[in-house]
Amino acid sequence: MSTRRGVALALSVLLLPACASTQVSDSDRYRAQAAYDRALGHLRERQPSPALGALKEAVAVDPNVAVYRDTLGLVYLELGRPDLAIEQLRRAAELDPKLADAHFHLGTAYAESARWEDAVASYRQALAQPTLGIPDLVHQNLGLALYHLKRYPEAESSLRFALSLDPKLQAGYYNLGLVLMAEKRAPEARAAFRRARELAPDSPFGQAALERLKTLGDRGVN
Numbered sequence: 001m002s003t004r005r006g007v008a009l010a011l012s013v014l015l016l017p018a019c020a021s022t023q024v025s026d027s028d029r030y031r032a033q034a035a036y037d038r039a040l041g042h043l044r045e046r047q048p049s050p051a052l053g054a055l056k057e058a059v060a061v062d063p064n065v066a067v068y069r070d071t072l073g074l075v076y077l078e079l080g081r082p083d084l085a086i087e088q089l090r091r092a093a094e095l096d097p098k099l100a101d102a103h104f105h106l107g108t109a110y111a112e113s114a115r116w117e118d119a120v121a122s123y124r125q126a127l128a129q130p131t132l133g134i135p136d137l138v139h140q141n142l143g144l145a146l147y148h149l150k151r152y153p154e155a156e157s158s159l160r161f162a163l164s165l166d167p168k169l170q171a172g173y174y175n176l177g178l179v180l181m182a183e184k185r186a187p188e189a190r191a192a193f194r195r196a197r198e199l200a201p202d203s204p205f206g207q208a209a210l211e212r213l214k215t216l217g218d219r220g221v222n
Contacts, residue, residue, distance in 0.1 A: 032062035
């Protein structure tokens with residue numbers, strides 16, 4: 001299971017002013033900004049469909065603003081279309097290589113497409129940016145990608161670092177449990193799954209942790 005920052009949470013970053021393009025007229029630049037602002041309003045109201053239309057307009061009118069494409073890619077992710085997200089997010093990262101969110105979201109799109117090597121590369125690009133505001137989530141997702149590549153020591157290191165940044169990161173404990181299971185370290189895996197379950201037993205991670213604990217023969221959980 002991966003952790004993907006949702007659209008609503010992402011607004012705290014995406015409300016930053018977009019970088020202006022020098023290849024469009026002032027009137028088109030203002031039109032694109034207005035469309036982007038409308039999209040943010042729709043996202044606040046949890047209305048992805050009209051937000052998608054407004055973001056497409058913003059990108060069509062002013063295609064060289066990274067944050068427009070990053071937001072569009074994020075909405076595609078929320079709609080379950082990582083294939084469409086990758087195109088937009090890759091372009092966003094090209095337009096502004098220092099935009100940490102674009103690299104993080106691109107890594108997530110690759111992960112949701114099971115392109116784990118590409119996901120690792122994008123997460124590492126995100127971590128290299130000084131603008132990154134969510135290193136715990138990026139390290140968590142990096143750890144999961146490394147787990148899928150069977151690079152277990154690296155995965156464990158990344159996940160433990162994520163948990164050092166946020167000791168209540170439920171996904172981190174769950175995915176650490178997966179790594180420890182793969183390394184046949186059952187007692188440590190049980191401890192990780194128990195902690196994931198303690199944090200939120202009714203969440204998807206909590207329920208998944210319960211099933212893992214049963215697989216490991218822990219009969220004292222419910």
